[in-house]
Amino acid sequence: MIKTEKLTKVFSTEDVETFALRGVDVHVRKGEFVAIMGPSGCGKSTFLNIVGLLDNPTGGTYSFNGTDVSNLKEEDRTQYRRGNIGFVFQSFNLIDKLNVYDNVELPLLYLKMKGAERKKRVNEVLNRMKIGHRAKHFPQQLSGGQQQRVAISRAVVANPVLILADEPTGNLDTKNGIEVMNLLSELNQEGATVLMVTHSARDAGFAHRTINLLDGQVIRENRN
Ligand code: ADP
Numbered sequence: 001m002i003k004t005e006k007l008t009k010v011f012s013t014e015d016v017e018t019f020a021l022r023g024v025d026v027h028v029r030k031g032e033f034v035a036i037m038g039p040s041g042c043g044k045s046t047f048l049n050i051v052g053l054l055d056n057p058t059g060g061t062y063s064f065n066g067t068d069v070s071n072l073k074e075e076d077r078t079q080y081r082r083g084n085i086g087f088v089f090q091s092f093n094l095i096d097k098l099n100v101y102d103n104v105e106l107p108l109l110y111l112k113m114k115g116a117e118r119k120k121r122v123n124e125v126l127n128r129m130k131i132g133h134r135a136k137h138f139p140q141q142l143s144g145g146q147q148q149r150v151a152i153s154r155a156v157v158a159n160p161v162l163i164l165a166d167e168p169t170g171n172l173d174t175k176n177g178i179e180v181m182n183l184l185s186e187l188n189q190e191g192a193t194v195l196m197v198t199h200s201a202r203d204a205g206f207a208h209r210t211i212n213l214l215d216g217q218v219i220r221e222n223r224n
Helices: 044-051 074-084 100-110 115-128 144-156 174-189
Strands: 002-012 017-028 033-037 059-064 085-089 162-166 193-197 209-212 218-221
Touching: 002 044, 017 033, 017 044, 017 059, 033 044, 033 174, 044 162, 044 193, 074 085, 085 144, 100 115, 100 144, 115 144, 144 174, 162 174, 174 193
Parallel strands: 033 193, 033 209, 085 162, 162 193
Antiparallel strands: 002 017, 002 059, 209 218
């Protein structure tokens, strides 16, 4: 589903060039749950942003479901992303001015889903994530664990084939962190491919495979 070859990203500012990725080869098959690890600053977030079509690489190739998407224009990236990919971030990234329901509805509005179908789908997901009773509340009225459940609801409401998670438990305590990891694991078992960046060995333990971003080597493989 995801194949990067010699993926490179250089950030150029006026007089400084920062090499964020230096030739990354990663292959994730449909239905897998893969964790990416590596020291701070090695390019994990940059990698996830490129795989999530939030940014383009400066070199190498990235193919998604067999299509080369390395050099899409921004509007094409956005369209591709909305139809296929759900994002979960460490800092939840919810819109403060929108209540829980409206935050989760947003991806379906972008996809122009019809009213009744939209309402059914949003309520279905909120109930599935055990956050339906908070639909009218605003993000700042929720605990971190609840906010991340809303963020996961938003990520999956449009039924993406790929879920990308950037340190999804980084702002959560142990209990909520494990709950979030169990949710990601369930979503994977229900068919979504999951790619997660983490520095947590505990979280990586939920994945089928853990890859070191620096050399593309498998650090650990779970055969359960
Ligand atoms: P990680 O997630 O592994 O901590 P990042 O992907 O955030 O690493 O960053 C990799 C490198 O790229 C770092 O040196 C960082 O400072 C640099 N970097 C990331 N984003 C930008 C940017 N927009 N402009 C310039 N440098 C950046």
